[in-house]
Amino acid sequence: MAGKDSELEKGLHAIVGSFYKYAKGPPGAQALDQAAFQKLLSNELSHQLTEVQGTEAGKELLKSYADKKVVSFEEYWKLVPFVCQTIRCNNYSKAGRKPAEMAGKGSELEQGLHAVVGSFYKYAKEKGGAQVLDQAAFQKLLNNELSHQLTDVQSTEAGKELFKKLDTDKKQLLSFEEYWELVAYICQTIQRYSYSK
Ligand SMILES: [Ca+2]
Numbered sequence: 001m002a003g004k005d006s007e008l009e010k011g012l013h014a015i016v017g018s019f020y021k022y023a024k025g026p027p028g029a030q031a032l033d034q035a036a037f038q039k040l041l042s043n044e045l046s047h048q049l050t051e052v053q054g055t056e057a058g059k060e061l062l063k064s065y066a067d068k069k070v071v072s073f074e075e076y077w078k079l080v081p082f083v084c085q086t087i088r089c090n091n092y093s094k095a096g097r098k099p100a101e102m103a104g105k106g107s108e109l110e111q112g113l114h115a116v117v118g119s120f121y122k123y124a125k126e127k128g129g130a131q132v133l134d135q136a137a138f139q140k141l142l143n144n145e146l147s148h149q150l151t152d153v154q155s156t157e158a159g160k161e162l163f164k165k166l167d168t169d170k171k172q173l174l175s176f177e178e179y180w181e182l183v184a185y186i187c188q189t190i191q192r193y194s195y196s197k
Pocket residue numbers: 166167168169170171172173174175178
């Protein structure tokens with residue numbers, strides 16, 4: 001598959017990679033201690049999580065996500081949707097800022113998170129008061145944004161199968177939450193193949 005990775009593909013790699021950039025420990029059990037977690041917040045999330053840039057606030061945030069004193073990948077993964085939720089509220093709700101205001105700003109991780117959220121809204125249409133993807137829009141997203149990452153679902157038939165799998169409420173439409181399952185699946189795959197050895 002020729003060509004460069006899409007913003008979405010780069011973003012998915014940045015989300016996984018940003019954890020491993022700061023994590024320490026034996027392969028398969030890397031985690032962020034408090035200092036590493038604080039570095040990640042300060043270096044990679046300074047535009048997005050402005051209120052946790054102080055050490056005390058960072059410590060509180062760590063406590064709310066970490067089971068022990070360190071943040072595992074699984075726990076980091078719970079923080080990611082929280083940040084995406086703030087992006088959705090700030091940039092894609094009717095009262096929110098325009099997405100363009102963030103363009104070009106931020107770390108690779110922040111731009112990646114914006115790409116993950118923005119890619120959904122790029123193809124979504126409003127139906128019944130919510131933004132959703134129908135099958136045709138989803139196929140476009142797969143073909144235009146995920147052609148390097150999901151090579152096996154580039155045909156319409158395979159895309160339809162994936163759509164069915166993700167459409168858990170069987171309404172023939174994908175909500176952001178259903179799209180999120182795909183994001184999680186791709187990030188797990190990236191983690192397994194690129195970082196678990
Ligand atoms: Ca659905």
